[in-house]
Each structure stands twice: as C-alpha cells, then as structure tokens.
Amino acid sequence: MLAGKHILLIIGGGIAAFKSLDLIRRLRERGAQVTPVLTEGGAQFVTPLSVSALAGRKVFRDLWDLTDEAEMGHIELSRAADVVVVAPATADLMAKMAGGHADDLASTLLMATDKRVLIAPAMNVRMWEHPATQRNLSTLTGDGILKVGPKEGDMACGEFGPGRMAEPLEIVAAVEGALGGGPLRGRRVIVTSGPTHEPIDPVRYIANRSSGAQGTAIAQALAALGAEVVFVTGPAQVPPPRNVQLVPVETAQEMLEAVQTALPADAAVFAAAVADWRVAEAADRKIKKTPDTLPSLEFVENPDILATVSGLSEGRPPLVVGFAAETNDVVENATAKRARKGCDWIVANDVSPGTGIMGGRENAVTLITPDGAEAWERAGKDVVAARLARRIAEALT
Known part of the structure; x- marks a missing residue:
C-alpha cells in the first residue's frame, strides 16, 4: 500500500x-x-x-x-x-x-x-x-x-x-x-451531524443544543480509515471535515431526503440531533408580538430518520448506528431505543446538566449492541470518534 x-x-x-x-x-x-x-x-x-x-x-x-x-x-x-x-x-x-x-x-x-x-x-x-x-x-x-x-x-x-x-x-x-488504503477503503458510510432548524417564521426556529462536534469527528475518523464519507449536516457550530462529500441541510425533512439520496451505503451513523417536532405551517413573515394575545403554534412530528433507514426492506445498510442523548436512566433508555428503532448499535451519552457533554469537547458514551452495554471512559470527542470508527471497520471487515 x-x-x-x-x-x-x-x-x-x-x-x-x-x-x-x-x-x-x-x-x-x-x-x-x-x-x-x-x-x-x-x-x-x-x-x-x-x-x-x-x-x-x-x-x-x-x-x-x-x-x-x-x-x-x-x-x-x-x-x-x-x-x-x-x-x-x-x-x-x-x-x-x-x-x-x-x-x-x-x-x-x-x-x-x-x-x-x-x-x-x-x-x-x-x-x-x-x-x-x-x-x-x-x-x-x-x-x-x-x-x-x-x-x-x-x-x-x-x-x-x-x-x-x-x-x-x-x-x-x-x-x-x-492515503486511502485503510481498513474502510472502498466502503461508503453516511454520517449525519449537527442540529436541525425547524422554522417557525423567517427569523425563528426550533433546534437542539448540538454543536455538531461529535458527528464531525466521527466523519473525520471514518475518512481517515479510508471510507468514502457522505456527511449530511445541519447548521453546526464547528467547521465540516475535509475529504468528505458534504451535504448541508437545515430541516429534518431535508436531512431524510439527503440520506435517502446517499443510499446505498455500507454503514450509516446517525449522530445528528434532529428536532422531534416542527411547526405544521411556518409563517412566511415574522410573527409580531401583540400585547393581548400569544401566538398559537400547531406542532407535528418530524420524520424519524433512524427508524426509517433501519426499517428498510431493500437498501438497508448492513450496519446502522444511532445516538441516544439521555438525561436519566441512560443505558435503560438507550437499550429500549435500539429495540424500538430497529438499528444495530446505539451510542448513548448522558447530556444532563452539569456533564458539559452537549456542546463540550469531551464525551462519555456507552455502546449498546446486541451483546449488551459497553461503557467507554470519558475522553475527547475525537478519541471517541476514532474508537467508534475502528469498531465500525472491524464490523465491516
């Protein structure tokens, strides 16, 4: 090589x-x-x-x-x-x-x-x-x-x-x-990252507190192992990685469509913090504040990207990895989520106040697989990404 x-x-x-x-x-x-x-x-x-x-x-x-x-x-x-x-x-x-x-x-x-x-x-x-x-x-x-x-x-x-x-x-x-000769050479991996912004009106939106740092690090680590990475990212706070196919999106619906377009793939890692709900009808002009009334917003559920891809009868990636950001009962909730969504692995982390995980430089995760829960020591998000990328390479080779 x-x-x-x-x-x-x-x-x-x-x-x-x-x-x-x-x-x-x-x-x-x-x-x-x-x-x-x-x-x-x-x-x-x-x-x-x-x-x-x-x-x-x-x-x-x-x-x-x-x-x-x-x-x-x-x-x-x-x-x-x-x-x-x-x-x-x-x-x-x-x-x-x-x-x-x-x-x-x-x-x-x-x-x-x-x-x-x-x-x-x-x-x-x-x-x-x-x-x-x-x-x-x-x-x-x-x-x-x-x-x-x-x-x-x-x-x-x-x-x-x-x-x-x-x-x-x-x-x-x-x-x-x-040099493109790593264990994932010839493999195609989709990675989603960052938050989604669901518009309320032209100046307001619904979002999650995600910087996109962990998803970016995962895409970088996979590319370093030789993978062809399709990086579908919402409006993140960190610059996108190099040597990937960058697909910027804003909403959950756009992210789903981008992922579907990127299929087929050997693996998909859904690290994005997708907003669960959106406004049914976003206003086409700024909603003005009035002294006597509050605006009435009707919400609808966003598409479940992880469950949608996990449940594909044709074109499902051999390895589908989801993320679970939890504030309590982390392992129990993440284990239930893996079963409910139908994905192969779940990477669970505790984002409760005081951990500094959401938006921070470090992460402490537990990898949930069919074999059980594997707690990893707290480390920099790049270290977590490198470890996850190696596990993906082992699973695909």
Missing part, C-alpha cells in the same frame, strides 16, 4: 522521538520514501546522523539554508510528499499549527503543504489535558488534520495517563488510512 509513496516526516522535540527511528524503518520496509525534517528540539533526542542513516536521505533542519532553498524550497518540499506526518507532535508544535505560526522549517512546511497531515501527539499527561492543548486539538481536527493516539500508559516522567505516542505500526496504519 505504501510502495512508492513519499512521506514527509517531521520529528518534534520529545522523548518519544526515539520511536520515530523505528517508524522510519517500518515505513521503508513497506516501500515508502521518507524525507525527514528534524526540529531543533527533536535533535536533542535523536541525532541527524541516525535519522539520515535510517531514512537513506538527507535530513532537513534549517529554514534559512540557502543551498536547500535554491535546490528545493520549502514550498516544493512540502508539496512533493503524498502525506505529511508529525511524530512526535509536541504541545508546542500543535500550538504552532493551530495558530498558523511559521517561524521555523517544520511549521513553515505545515503551513505551506496542500497534502493531508497526520499528527501523532506525545507529551506529559498534564500537558495533554491542559485546556489550551485541547482547544488546539479541536482547531486542528476542525481544520481536517488527522490524528493517531495518544495512548494511555506510563510516562517517562513517572506519571500515568494519556499522552504516550502511538506505536510505529499504529502510525503506519494511520498513514495507510490517510
């Missing part, structure tokens, strides 16, 4: 840089060409000689090297690759990427590239959990940057938790996914 592919590998300054040496070896074993870029910090942990010897190519380090700029400028270097990999991606490098900084060779290459970028974060657990790092991660995933890891485990500093860089073979698999 990697034979003849050109990988631009940026090695950041962290103790995990030693894994980059094995990563180079693993990539080259599979026929890839690796052009290494060593940051100033990275050179404190691995030597240019060892990196160059394993890559079989010159190591690039200095933005201001006039010879390199004459022979291969940073623009050409960044665009000659098939994919750009940052391993380890330190907190500092992630901050530079999120902020659009370009003050050294690595950050300039990342700004100048027009290719997919995959980061393998590695840092102390406190740095990983710091709000600034999580904000930067949200920005990067929203920009379409792919991610593998970090893993949870013992740190070199003696602490335990998430922050360990993914193992070289995991990164290799993620590179294959970024």
Whole structure:
C-alpha cells in the first residue's frame, strides 16, 4: 500500500522521538520514501546522523539554508510528499499549527503543504489535558488534520495517563488510512451531524443544543480509515471535515431526503440531533408580538430518520448506528431505543446538566449492541470518534 509513496516526516522535540527511528524503518520496509525534517528540539533526542542513516536521505533542519532553498524550497518540499506526518507532535508544535505560526522549517512546511497531515501527539499527561492543548486539538481536527493516539500508559516522567505516542505500526496504519488504503477503503458510510432548524417564521426556529462536534469527528475518523464519507449536516457550530462529500441541510425533512439520496451505503451513523417536532405551517413573515394575545403554534412530528433507514426492506445498510442523548436512566433508555428503532448499535451519552457533554469537547458514551452495554471512559470527542470508527471497520471487515 505504501510502495512508492513519499512521506514527509517531521520529528518534534520529545522523548518519544526515539520511536520515530523505528517508524522510519517500518515505513521503508513497506516501500515508502521518507524525507525527514528534524526540529531543533527533536535533535536533542535523536541525532541527524541516525535519522539520515535510517531514512537513506538527507535530513532537513534549517529554514534559512540557502543551498536547500535554491535546490528545493520549502514550498516544493512540502508539496512533493503524498502525506505529511508529525511524530512526535509536541504541545508546542500543535500550538504552532493551530495558530498558523511559521517561524521555523517544520511549521513553515505545515503551513505551506496542500497534502493531508497526520499528527501523532506525545507529551506529559498534564500537558495533554491542559485546556489550551485541547482547544488546539479541536482547531486542528476542525481544520481536517488527522490524528493517531495518544495512548494511555506510563510516562517517562513517572506519571500515568494519556499522552504516550502511538506505536510505529499504529502510525503506519494511520498513514495507510490517510492515503486511502485503510481498513474502510472502498466502503461508503453516511454520517449525519449537527442540529436541525425547524422554522417557525423567517427569523425563528426550533433546534437542539448540538454543536455538531461529535458527528464531525466521527466523519473525520471514518475518512481517515479510508471510507468514502457522505456527511449530511445541519447548521453546526464547528467547521465540516475535509475529504468528505458534504451535504448541508437545515430541516429534518431535508436531512431524510439527503440520506435517502446517499443510499446505498455500507454503514450509516446517525449522530445528528434532529428536532422531534416542527411547526405544521411556518409563517412566511415574522410573527409580531401583540400585547393581548400569544401566538398559537400547531406542532407535528418530524420524520424519524433512524427508524426509517433501519426499517428498510431493500437498501438497508448492513450496519446502522444511532445516538441516544439521555438525561436519566441512560443505558435503560438507550437499550429500549435500539429495540424500538430497529438499528444495530446505539451510542448513548448522558447530556444532563452539569456533564458539559452537549456542546463540550469531551464525551462519555456507552455502546449498546446486541451483546449488551459497553461503557467507554470519558475522553475527547475525537478519541471517541476514532474508537467508534475502528469498531465500525472491524464490523465491516
């Protein structure tokens, strides 16, 4: 899958840089060409000689090297690759990427590239959990940057938790996914996301408190595994992912029609927070407030997209995944919903006040399948998305 592919590998300054040496070896074993870029910090942990010897190519380090700029400028270097990999991606490098900084060779290459970028974060657990790092991660995933890891485990500093860089073979698999060679290559997946807006009049609407962050992360994670993703999204607060077929909609009826148009598919993930009701007849002009009377609104039920697709006799995706946002009796309600809707899996989460789940950066979900309920630890929405995408890949392969 990697034979003849050109990988631009940026090695950041962290103790995990030693894994980059094995990563180079693993990539080259599979026929890839690796052009290494060593940051100033990275050179404190691995030597240019060892990196160059394993890559079989010159190591690039200095933005201001006039010879390199004459022979291969940073623009050409960044665009000659098939994919750009940052391993380890330190907190500092992630901050530079999120902020659009370009003050050294690595950050300039990342700004100048027009290719997919995959980061393998590695840092102390406190740095990983710091709000600034999580904000930067949200920005990067929203920009379409792919991610593998970090893993949870013992740190070199003696602490335990998430922050360990993914193992070289995991990164290799993620590179294959970024190049369209992942386990979902050739599979078509529909993902719905965001809220729906059901108009009352031209300026008012009914909606749910959904940012669209979880659905966006799921679409990104599936695309990273090689899937062809049809992303049907309501008016979300986060930017849509890259490398997907984007279908923007506003109402539940429009979302249903978009999903039906996108069929057939190998899987469908219904992460959108669809409004249950709409006004029977939306006003064509703004409803004016009067001192003596309140407007009378008649409501009707919106189409049940999850139940409709789950119940198809022809063209039903082999795997249909629904979401259940609950405020009480989460597992019981979600289990009943799976049976009632006829879907294969339900991803349930507790969105009661105080959890910070709805509209937040993290999620704590329980996966409901025919085999029972499987509680996942609370994690960033991108981590939840990556785990769900892997489970979908396992189910389809």
